[in-house]
Amino acid sequence: MTDLTQLDTPCLVVDRARVAANAERLISRLAALGVPLRLHVKTAKSLEAVEAVVGPGRPPITVSTLREAEQFFDGGYRDILYAVGFTPDKQARAKKLIERGAQLTLLTDSIETARAISGFRVLIEIDTDGHRAGLKPESEKLIPLANALRQSGNTVAGVMTHAGGSYDARGDAALRAIAEQERAGAVRAATRLREAGFFGGAAQAPQPIVSVGSTPTAHFAERLDGVTEVRAGVFVFFDLVMAGIGVCKVEDIALSVLTTVNGHRPDKGWTLIDAGWMALSRDRGTARQPVDQGYGLVCDIDGRPYHDLIVVETSQEHGVISHRSGGRVPELPVGTRLRILPNHACATGAQHGGYNVVEGKQEVPARWERFGGW
Amino acid sequence: MTDLTQLDTPCLVVDRARVAANAERLISRLAALGVPLRLHVKTAKSLEAVEAVVGPGRPPITVSTLREAEQFFDGGYRDILYAVGFTPDKQARAKKLIERGAQLTLLTDSIETARAISGFRVLIEIDTDGHRAGLKPESEKLIPLANALRQSGNTVAGVMTHAGGSYDARGDAALRAIAEQERAGAVRAATRLREAGFFGGAAQAPQPIVSVGSTPTAHFAERLDGVTEVRAGVFVFFDLVMAGIGVCKVEDIALSVLTTVNGHRPDKGWTLIDAGWMALSRDRGTARQPVDQGYGLVCDIDGRPYHDLIVVETSQEHGVISHRSGGRVPELPVGTRLRILPNHACATGAQHGGYNVVEGKQEVPARWERFGGW
Numbered sequence: 168m169t170d171l172t173q174l175d176t177p178c179l180v181v182d183r184a185r186v187a188a189n190a191e192r193l194i195s196r197l198a199a200l201g202v203p204l205r206l207h208v209k210t211a212k213s214l215e216a217v218e219a220v221v222g223p224g225r226p227p228i229t230v231s232t233l234r235e236a237e238q239f240f241d242g243g244y245r246d247i248l249y250a251v252g253f254t255p256d257k258q259a260r261a262k263k264l265i266e267r268g269a270q271l272t273l274l275t276d277s278i279e280t281a282r283a284i285s286g287f288r289v290l291i292e293i294d295t296d297g298h299r300a301g302l303k304p305e306s307e308k309l310i311p312l313a314n315a316l317r318q319s320g321n322t323v324a325g326v327m328t329h330a331g332g333s334y335d336a337r338g339d340a341a342l343r344a345i346a347e348q349e350r351a352g353a354v355r356a357a358t359r360l361r362e363a364g365f366f367g368g369a370a371q372a373p374q375p376i377v378s379v380g381s382t383p384t385a386h387f388a389e390r391l392d393g394v395t396e397v398r399a400g401v402f403v404f405f406d407l408v409m410a411g412i413g414v415c416k417v418e419d420i421a422l423s424v425l426t427t428v429n430g431h432r433p434d435k436g437w438t439l440i441d442a443g444w445m446a447l448s449r450d451r452g453t454a455r456q457p458v459d460q461g462y463g464l465v466c467d468i469d470g471r472p473y474h475d476l477i478v479v480e481t482s483q484e485h486g487v488i489s490h491r492s493g494g495r496v497p498e499l500p501v502g503t504r505l506r507i508l509p510n511h512a513c514a515t516g517a518q519h520g521g522y523n524v525v526e527g528k529q530e531v532p533a534r535w536e537r538f539g540g541w
Numbered sequence: 542m543t544d545l546t547q548l549d550t551p552c553l554v555v556d557r558a559r560v561a562a563n564a565e566r567l568i569s570r571l572a573a574l575g576v577p578l579r580l581h582v583k584t585a586k587s588l589e590a591v592e593a594v595v596g597p598g599r600p601p602i603t604v605s606t607l608r609e610a611e612q613f614f615d616g617g618y619r620d621i622l623y624a625v626g627f628t629p630d631k632q633a634r635a636k637k638l639i640e641r642g643a644q645l646t647l648l649t650d651s652i653e654t655a656r657a658i659s660g661f662r663v664l665i666e667i668d669t670d671g672h673r674a675g676l677k678p679e680s681e682k683l684i685p686l687a688n689a690l691r692q693s694g695n696t697v698a699g700v701m702t703h704a705g706g707s708y709d710a711r712g713d714a715a716l717r718a719i720a721e722q723e724r725a726g727a728v729r730a731a732t733r734l735r736e737a738g739f740f741g742g743a744a745q746a747p748q749p750i751v752s753v754g755s756t757p758t759a760h761f762a763e764r765l766d767g768v769t770e771v772r773a774g775v776f777v778f779f780d781l782v783m784a785g786i787g788v789c790k791v792e793d794i795a796l797s798v799l800t801t802v803n804g805h806r807p808d809k810g811w812t813l814i815d816a817g818w819m820a821l822s823r824d825r826g827t828a829r830q831p832v833d834q835g836y837g838l839v840c841d842i843d844g845r846p847y848h849d850l851i852v853v854e855t856s857q858e859h860g861v862i863s864h865r866s867g868g869r870v871p872e873l874p875v876g877t878r879l880r881i882l883p884n885h886a887c888a889t890g891a892q893h894g895g896y897n898v899v900e901g902k903q904e905v906p907a908r909w910e911r912f913g914g915w
Contacts, residue, residue, distance in 0.1 A: 175631075175634070175915055176628075176915070177915060178915065209857055209858070231819075231857055231858040232858060233549075251803070251815065251858045252803035252804045252813060252859075254550075254801045254802070254803045254815060254875060255875070255876055256876060257549075260549070275804070277803070277804045277875050279874055279875035279876070280803070280804075280875050283876070297809075299854075299856065299859055299861070300804050300806070300813050331856060427628045427630060428628070429625070429627065429649075429651070429654070430626045430649070430650055430651045430654075430674050431651070432674070435671075439626060439673075439674050441625065441626070441628060444824075445605075446915075448823055449823035449888055450818075451823070451825075482705060483583055483605055483887055484583070484605040484606060484625045485625065485626075485673055485674065500653055501628060501629070501651050501653035501654050502629055502630060502653070517819060517892070518913075519914070520913070539892075539894070540893070540894050541549055541550070541552065
């Protein structure tokens with residue numbers, strides 16, 4: 168069996184035991200709150216990785232691209248929510264997927280889109296934290312948008328919100344508050360639609376979808392009444408941004424980049440590695456957190472963190488490791504293998520074509536392929 | 542023929558006429574200085590794109606990964622410089638390429654590597670600006686490193702330096718100064734090696750390689766005496782970082798991401814698009830320049846810039862367009878196609894599987910594939 172000393176570096180490593188533990192933690196939490204997970208597959212983009220989270224069944228999933236929808240449909244998934252504002256030019260491709268048997272649900276907050284598309288199940292995007300798209304729960308545009316969707320021959324299937332602003336929340340109380348704000352806003356918008364006559368007719372969904380979620384709010388919500396599903400994705404692997412928010416511990420992070428030391432600059436306190444931004448991504452999500460992890464936190468080949476060693480600078484295929492506060496860097500001879508924990512699992516994963524799977528040890532019993540593109 | 546209104550978005554667009562003009566500009570400039578280009582293919586990672594720069598011949602190239610070396614070897618290239626500090630664990634793969642007929646040249650600044658590898662042509666990496674790897678031209682470690690390489694059975698083929706610090710230089714005088722510093726440092730190191738008896742014996746290269754380069758220094762060097770080749774890559778496409786340094790004009794940038802408007806937030810002055818950091822990359826290289834271009838400068842479908850519109854924020858598959866100083870955003874209805882100029886062509890290109898080729902117009906006469914990975 169291959170092990171981590173034999174792989175070509177840089178490459179992506181995933182710890183299957185940590186994925187299983189991360190999955191169990193969120194799924195059991197949501198079960199206790201009485202709401203199912205609709206896994207967001209944009210983080211993993213891998214049939215094998217997703218199966219490691221949800222099991223051999225083919226439960227409802229969330230996607231961020233039509234390519235993800237197509238790939239997971241081919242893998243047997245049928246109930247697919249495409250959770251990015253739809254554009255009319257994507258209709259033909261979406262229709263093809265529906266004709267093949269997908270129950271595809273689209274998303275919009277735009278009356279222009281509502282008037283231009285026809286024959287789809289659509290959620291209305293609700294903005295509960297001001298960070299991106301969506302109509303406010305009390306928006307005067309909400310009912311006209313739903314009417315426009317119906318008049319064009321679409322089914323208004325419910326509402327969806329994503330409190331991405333939770334990534335900037337700090338502390339349990341703030342996270343619980345934004346989770347409740349996300350829940351309440353989505354439920355309020357759905358209630359307004361119901362009061363306007365939606366979700367009641369025979370041609371409409373009898374039970375509207377009230378879809379909320381982000382990894383932080385999914386882990387901190389105290390109640391989810393009125394919510395029918397929770398979306399989350401990055402919890403599968405977790406990352407330094409999530410650890411910085413307090414959603415996970417560094418020890419929960421399942422994803423890392425395996426790299427090899429290729430030089431030293433003792434005059435500068437630098438150890439150089441063969442993982443640059445191409446392998447780690449340019450994501451600097453911890454830059455605005457209390458602890459800036461640079462381009463990633465350095466671990467040994469077994470995944471044990473050197474807590475003060477980070478990747479302080481990168482170019483395309485070079486990384487520079489240094490002590491975060493100018494302290495001494497341990498001796499790491501040329502050829503030493505290290506693992507770098509990522510700021511943002513979605514971004515780092517996207518730089519690679521697959522996962523080398525480990526389970527605590529250096530042996531690599533499996534490889535999971537991943538896809539990219541649109 | 543497909544045109545830009547028919548492509549699935551987001552996707553990468555390259556203007557072939559601009560690539561040709563960018564190539565002609567640098568190649569003729571270097572010809573006037575009497576030094577050939579050794580194109581760095583890490584930016585394009587595409588046989589067709591590289592052929593558009595260097596023509597049908599198979600001149601010497603620079604690579605940043607063994608995957609690039611293998612892919613371009615398979616495309617007919619033979620003289621390949623792998624310009625990232627080599628590690629001993631990569632020997633078997635490098636040897637295989639040499640056995641197949643490649644003239645592969647490696648790079649190191651490490652005496653540990655020098656002692657651990659055997660049978661290779663190697664350049665010694667020289668640090669001329671303090672920004673990354675390499676020995677200083679006057680380093681006391683230079684001759685011992687060369688001796689160690691020779692004693693292990695390698696050929697010391699010359700020296701290489703990369704003045705990546707030129708990316709932070711501002712103004713013609715500063716750029717000319719760093720180009721001269723790069724040249725002088727490399728030539729000085731080569732001279733020291735020659736004086737120590739290298740490049741003279743029959744077993745050694747009769748003429749040492751003195752390899753310098755970065756896109757800024759290649760365009761600003763006033764003399765290149767003693768230099769035998771110049772490496773550059775990003776000039777093929779150029780980007781907003783290069784425009785910010787003053788190496789090119791915005792109108793020279795050949796690469797863009799085609800995207801579609803999918804929503805509006807009139808309360809915030811936002812226009813939303815279907816290109817997020819997955820399509821644009823997380824690179825924020827202009828953040829430290831006088832003009833911060835956010836995640837990219839917005840152009841219409843024909844590539845004409847809206848000079849005050851930039852992508853101010855991104856999530857994975859969402860981009861937020863706004864006026865850079867809070868001014869009015871023009872009406873861009875849902876479905877409008879736009880093109881986003883990248884901060885960093887290498888990083889944005891890496892997010893995509895190929896280039897949709899245009900030539901000033903909306904027609905797409907060709908597609909160039911690109912590869913990734915290691």
